Amino acid sequence: MLRPNKHSHPDQTVLAASTVLLAELRRKRAVPYGDLKAVLDKASHGSDFLFTPAINLLYLLGLVEYRATADLFEYAGQ
Amino acid sequence: MKLKRLYSNRPEIFGPVTFNEGLSAVLAEIRVPANRLLDTHNLGKSTLAELIDYCLLKGKSNSFFLFKHGSLFAAFTFYLEIELPDGEYLTIGRPVDPGSKIYFKRSESSIEDITALDVPDWDHLALPFDRAKRLLDGMLAIDPLRPWGFRKVVGYLIRSQRDYLDVFQLGKFSGKHQDWKPFVAQLIGMESGPVVELYQKKEELNATTADLATLTREWSGEDVDPSVLDGLISVKRRDIDAKTATLSSFNFQEEDTRATSELIDQTESQITALNEESYRLNQLIQRIAESLDEEQVLFRPKDAEDLFRQAGVFLGDQIKREYEQLLAFNRAITEERREALQEQLAESQARLVEIRKELETLNLRRAQSLEFLRNSDSLDKYKSLSVELADLQGELGFLEAKRTAAARLTDLRRQQRTLAEEFGHLETAVETQIQEISRDEESRFGRLRRYFTEIIYEVLGQNAIIAIKLNSQGGLDFTAEFIGSAGTATSGDRGTSYKKLLCIAFDLAFLRTYLDVPFPRFVYHDGALEQLEPRKREKLIGVFRKYAGFGLQPIISLLDSDLPLPIGSGPQTLSPEDVVITLHDEGQNGRLFKMPTW
Numbered sequence: 001m002l003r004p005n006k007h008s009h010p011d012q013t014v015l016a017a018s019t020v021l022l023a024e025l026r027r028k029r030a031v032p033y034g035d036l037k038a039v040l041d042k043a044s045h046g047s048d049f050l051f052t053p054a055i056n057l058l059y060l061l062g063l064v065e066y067r068a069t070a071d072l073f074e075y076a077g078q
Numbered sequence: 079m080k081l082k083r084l085y086s087n088r089p090e091i092f093g094p095v096t097f098n099e100g101l102s103a104v105l106a107e108i109r110v111p112a113n114r115l116l117d118t119h120n121l122g123k124s125t126l127a128e129l130i131d132y133c134l135l136k137g138k139s140n141s142f143f144l145f146k147h148g149s150l151f152a153a154f155t156f157y158l159e160i161e162l163p164d165g166e167y168l169t170i171g172r173p174v175d176p177g178s179k180i181y182f183k184r185s186e187s188s189i190e191d192i193t194a195l196d197v198p199d200w201d202h203l204a205l206p207f208d209r210a211k212r213l214l215d216g217m218l219a220i221d222p223l224r225p226w227g228f229r230k231v232v233g234y235l236i237r238s239q240r241d242y243l244d245v246f247q248l249g250k251f252s253g254k255h256q257d258w259k260p261f262v263a264q265l266i267g268m269e270s271g272p273v274v275e276l277y278q279k280k281e282e283l284n285a286t287t288a289d290l291a292t293l294t295r296e297w298s299g300e301d302v303d304p305s306v307l308d309g310l311i312s313v314k315r316r317d318i319d320a321k322t323a324t325l326s327s328f329n330f331q332e333e334d335t336r337a338t339s340e341l342i343d344q345t346e347s348q349i350t351a352l353n354e355e356s357y358r359l360n361q362l363i364q365r366i367a368e369s370l371d372e373e374q375v376l377f378r379p380k381d382a383e384d385l386f387r388q389a390g391v392f393l394g395d396q397i398k399r400e401y402e403q404l405l406a407f408n409r410a411i412t413e414e415r416r417e418a419l420q421e422q423l424a425e426s427q428a429r430l431v432e433i434r435k436e437l438e439t440l441n442l443r444r445a446q447s448l449e450f451l452r453n454s455d456s457l458d459k460y461k462s463l464s465v466e467l468a469d470l471q472g473e474l475g476f477l478e479a480k481r482t483a484a485a486r487l488t489d490l491r492r493q494q495r496t497l498a499e500e501f502g503h504l505e506t507a508v509e510t511q512i513q514e515i516s517r518d519e520e521s522r523f524g525r526l527r528r529y530f531t532e533i534i535y536e537v538l539g540q541n542a543i544i545a546i547k548l549n550s551q552g553g554l555d556f557t558a559e560f561i562g563s564a565g566t567a568t569s570g571d572r573g574t575s576y577k578k579l580l581c582i583a584f585d586l587a588f589l590r591t592y593l594d595v596p597f598p599r600f601v602y603h604d605g606a607l608e609q610l611e612p613r614k615r616e617k618l619i620g621v622f623r624k625y626a627g628f629g630l631q632p633i634i635s636l637l638d639s640d641l642p643l644p645i646g647s648g649p650q651t652l653s654p655e656d657v658v659i660t661l662h663d664e665g666q667n668g669r670l671f672k673m674p675t676w
Contacts, residue, residue: 003397015382026385078390
């Protein structure tokens with residue numbers, strides 16, 4: 001899933017999407033779910049289907065935490 | 079969630095205050111005899127409560143003392159350490175300048191003085207205010223308050239003097255009932271959903287009633303009965319149809335005129351066809367231009383790699399190489415496509431120029447044909463008939479506008495009826511809920527009522543009850559009042575001291591009902607013992623101790639003259655361990671802020 005093939009549009013890959021999300025999280029530290037999703041859609045129109053895999057990747061890498069009560073993502077990296 | 083410690087970066091002026099697990103007292107001693115007769119002593123009992131509120135992310139206001147006297151406090155940063163529901167600790171740092179930036183540090187054990195930490199050790203540095211508030215909501219995870227945030231309940235946890243006027247309505251809840259009553263309903267154990275809906279529906283119903291009144295006033299005296307209007311419209315339409323028929327049956331048989339009409343028909347259809355083609359080409363050109371613009375790839379493997387490295391994750395070389403190959407592949411496709419698109423663009427633009435020329439010629443021909451028609455006699459008659467028809471159509475337009483207004487009026491009446499009906503259903507639902515929770519002794523409300531009654535009885539030896547009811551306007555009324563010997567409500571709650579006692583009892587009682595879930599455990603009562611008789615003060619201290627035993631953290635502020643007996647003289651009064659800070663009036667060292675008063 002991480003590796004692209006010749007049918008992938010470079011902007012619509014998990015790594016590209018998670019790069020966009022990571023940049024936003026590092027900038028704002030805590031971002032509500034809806035806002036983060038909107039950022040991805042704005043960066044590359046129509047790639048919101050990548051949101052879940054991209055945020056999963058960041059979580060696996062230990063870069064993000066989810067706060068359910070407030071429905072927001074908290075940056076957990078360096 | 080309990081309070082642990084409040085301190086500042088200027089300990090020589092504002093020293094640390096460490097709260098007890100159970101009962102904590104903020105004691106102010108009046109040592110100068112001349113000051114005993116004063117009402118206010120400016121030592122800082124209430125200010126301490128305000129500082130806790132400030133550290134728990136109270137909104138910024140210029141009338142707040144830290145900002146009002148900005149030059150005195152600009153260099154201060156205040157820190158509040160709290161214990162989180164999961165046993166971890168959280169230090170909240172909030173500077174005065176700017177008061178909108180918040181610092182967070184979570185730790186497994188308590189941190190005595192965070193100012194000793196280096197800057198990068200904070201979990202979150204200088205977070206904007208709103209985001210910090212939301213994040214704190216997430217960390218506190220107080221689910222029973224949802225959909226409201228923890229700030230909404232802070233007013234009940236920190237009762238200042240002006241919050242003792244009403245048990246349920248705090249000083250800051252001066253706006254619409256809709257803004258606070260549903261919250262209070264949820265706090266005391268109702269489901270807030272139907273209550274919120276009830277207030278929304280009430281608002282909608284009022285708005286519709288007002289609209290209806292305005293519209294009725296505007297059309298007063300006019301006949302706006304829809305069925306009468308429909309009749310009038312039908313008569314007008316029949317007139318128009320008759321005139322149109324006359325116009326269309328007009329005699330246009332003369333040979334030359336007919337030839338001209340044919341010419342017009344042909345010309346018109348040609349013009350239409352050309353216009354359509356021109357529109358299609360313009361669309362195509364626009365789409366091609368968009369496609370040519372779009373073909374840019376934003377993803378840069380190098381930038382992504384840098385960003386991930388800064389976040390502490392290293393991307394493998396192979397992944398990076400594969401992405402670079404993909405970019406090269408895309409670039410190749412894009413170039414191929416660009417050439418084809420540009421070719422198509424050039425062709426379309428050339429055809430558009432041709433079409434424009436043809437259209438010019440055809441339009442000229444049409445204008446000439448019309449000129450010829452205008453010169454014939456028959457057209458004058460045609461013209462006058464057309465004017466009559468236009469008048470009739472104008473009248474019909476007016477009638478139809480009136481019909482629309484009438485329809486709106488009918489709609490509004492229907493809407494009002496539906497809303498009133500839905501409002502009625504919601505009233506029933508809320509009333510049923512009140513009945514259910516009120517009857518069930520083990521519901522949150524049932525327990526709250528029992529604890530509340532117990533506290534009042536323990537202190538005063540009188541009975542008091544809490545009740546919820548729907549008033550005649552369909553709003554909720556919460557009442558807390560004393561019961562006389564005859565079993566009816568008395569006016570005992572009107573005195574300030576007893577009102578304060580009702581507030582304290584309510585706060586302790588509702589916090590006790592939440593002991594089984596993560597919820598704030600602390601409660602600050604400013605001047606808790608004031609104006610009570612000595613015997614009742616003893617009893618109230620007993621209640622505070624009992625609730626501290628349940629796991630709550632009552633914090634009270636008081637003057638030494640409020641104490642029933644000197645400190646440490648027995649279980650009926652405070653012990654020296656209860657006092658977390660002692661303030662006095664002998665010079666500025668006795669004040670909360672060791673500086674001249676402001």
